[in-house]
Amino acid sequence: MRIGTRTINPTKIICIGTNYMDHIEETGLDVPKEPVLFPKTLNCLISDNEPIIYPKFLFNQRKYNRVDYEVELAFIIKDKCKHVPMDDTFNHILGYTVFNDITARKMQAKDIVSKLPWFRSKSFDTFGPIGPRIALTDEIQDPHNLNIELKLNGETKQFSNTKNLLFKIPKLMEYITTMFTLEPGDIIATGTPSGIGSIQPGDLIEATIEKIGTLTNKVVMEGE
Amino acid sequence: MNAQVPKNPVFFAKTVNTLVTDENPIVYPKILYENQEYNLVDHEVELAFIISQPCKNIQVEEANKYIEGYSIFLDITARKMQISDRNINLPWYRSKNFDTFGPIGPRIVPFNDIEDPHNLNIELSINGDFRQQSNTKYMIFKIPEILSYISKFLTLFTGDIVATGTPSGVGPIQPGDSIKASIEKIGSISHKVILEKDD
Numbered sequence: 001m002r003i004g005t006r007t008i009n010p011t012k013i014i015c016i017g018t019n020y021m022d023h024i025e026e027t028g029l030d031v032p033k034e035p036v037l038f039p040k041t042l043n044c045l046i047s048d049n050e051p052i053i054y055p056k057f058l059f060n061q062r063k064y065n066r067v068d069y070e071v072e073l074a075f076i077i078k079d080k081c082k083h084v085p086m087d088d089t090f091n092h093i094l095g096y097t098v099f100n101d102i103t104a105r106k107m108q109a110k111d112i113v114s115k116l117p118w119f120r121s122k123s124f125d126t127f128g129p130i131g132p133r134i135a136l137t138d139e140i141q142d143p144h145n146l147n148i149e150l151k152l153n154g155e156t157k158q159f160s161n162t163k164n165l166l167f168k169i170p171k172l173m174e175y176i177t178t179m180f181t182l183e184p185g186d187i188i189a190t191g192t193p194s195g196i197g198s199i200q201p202g203d204l205i206e207a208t209i210e211k212i213g214t215l216t217n218k219v220v221m222e223g224e
Numbered sequence: 225m226n227a228q229v230p231k232n233p234v235f236f237a238k239t240v241n242t243l244v245t246d247e248n249p250i251v252y253p254k255i256l257y258e259n260q261e262y263n264l265v266d267h268e269v270e271l272a273f274i275i276s277q278p279c280k281n282i283q284v285e286e287a288n289k290y291i292e293g294y295s296i297f298l299d300i301t302a303r304k305m306q307i308s309d310r311n312i313n314l315p316w317y318r319s320k321n322f323d324t325f326g327p328i329g330p331r332i333v334p335f336n337d338i339e340d341p342h343n344l345n346i347e348l349s350i351n352g353d354f355r356q357q358s359n360t361k362y363m364i365f366k367i368p369e370i371l372s373y374i375s376k377f378l379t380l381f382t383g384d385i386v387a388t389g390t391p392s393g394v395g396p397i398q399p400g401d402s403i404k405a406s407i408e409k410i411g412s413i414s415h416k417v418i419l420e421k422d423d
Contacts (some may be wrong), residue, residue, distance in 0.1 A: 017315070041378060043378045043379045119235060119238035179318055180241050205252055
């Protein structure tokens with residue numbers, strides 16, 4: 001897929017759950033001892049200015065009709081790597097971008113309570129907007145000091161700074177590559193700050209990270 | 225496993241770093257082997273089907289048009305890690321997705337060559353002892369229902385792999401084990417389990 005002027009061919013998307021202290025406080029979840037990982041599949045990826053499709057299947061069922069935005073800093077893997085030590089992390093990162101981890105919240109909550117996998121609620125088509133560009137590692141000296149913001153119809157809903165990340169990028173890289181081989185183009189989304197909330201067909205979402213840019217997506221009803 | 229009979233198919237993801245082909249080793253990760261909390265890794269033999277063309281919102285009656293063929297899949301699972309994650313409501317992900325935790329093969333049998341995929345003997349042996357022996361007729365959700373259900377959520381793409389679940393008899397594997405998994409009319413895959421080497 002293209003992100004700005006670059007083409008990447010990811011083989012997987014790994015997301016980090018509950019990784020901002022402000023979001024952990026908001027959800028009432030426990031502070032994790034290790035990073036919490038879950039996948040999104042590639043069918044969810046869309047670019048800047050492409051629509052997020054609200055599935056009818058969710059919209060028409062009261063038990064599932066809540067879908068949320070979650071703005072996140074994502075990093076893109078540069079080369080195939082495994083067992084990456086923390087001090088070698090940035091040699092394996094191509095750059096940074098903005099990711100929106102769209103989530104069918106009621107479905108996720110129901111699956112969590114039933115101890116089922118977090119998969120279907122996270123991986124509907126178009127539930128992973130990414131872009132508008134990849135800021136290379138030499139453009140961003142410190143990825144842990146960037147303002148991160150999400151606006152819904154012009155109103156700020158999430159505002160934080162990547163310095164509030166519980167597990168920083170080198171720790172995430174070391175932890176993930178202890179278990180899994182990463183491939184060039186793979187996408188790691190580092191978690192969302194507080195302020196999560198629901199979207200509706202017709203909404204306009206602008207997700208911004210300092211020094212990267214703004215990812216803009218409209219929400220449309222499936223079939224319209 | 226004492227799991228409840230589900231109302232709908234339960235699905236989870238394995239990422240493509242897990243895939244290995246016939247005769248390639250399953251690597252037992254050191255971080256599991258050396259940690260008493262996590263040192264249980266299980267075999268699960270499954271019938272897999274491969275998608276032939278992109279599809280979304282497919283009706284049960286139409287599902288067969290989107291199946292390229294069938295193969296054998298091993299859903300290798302770090303069981304203690306899965307249970308400990310599930311007990312604290314964490315996602316089923318890391319326990320399922322270590323490198324080499326998804327052997328597949330030995331071939332794709334074309335859709336037309338298997339008249340009834342729901343009447344195939346399926347078995348798995350370790351070092352020659354049978355551990356899983358069943359038949360695909362015991363699957364709760366049949367292939368067309370599974371494909372139709374998943375495609376309500378996700379677009380499936382050409383080459384995507386859907387593994388249909390494992391029968392009883394799951395159990396642990398150890399470094400040094402030879403695993404052979406067979407499905408009638410498809411064939412067998414054989415994998416040696418080796419301990420991850422030091423860097």
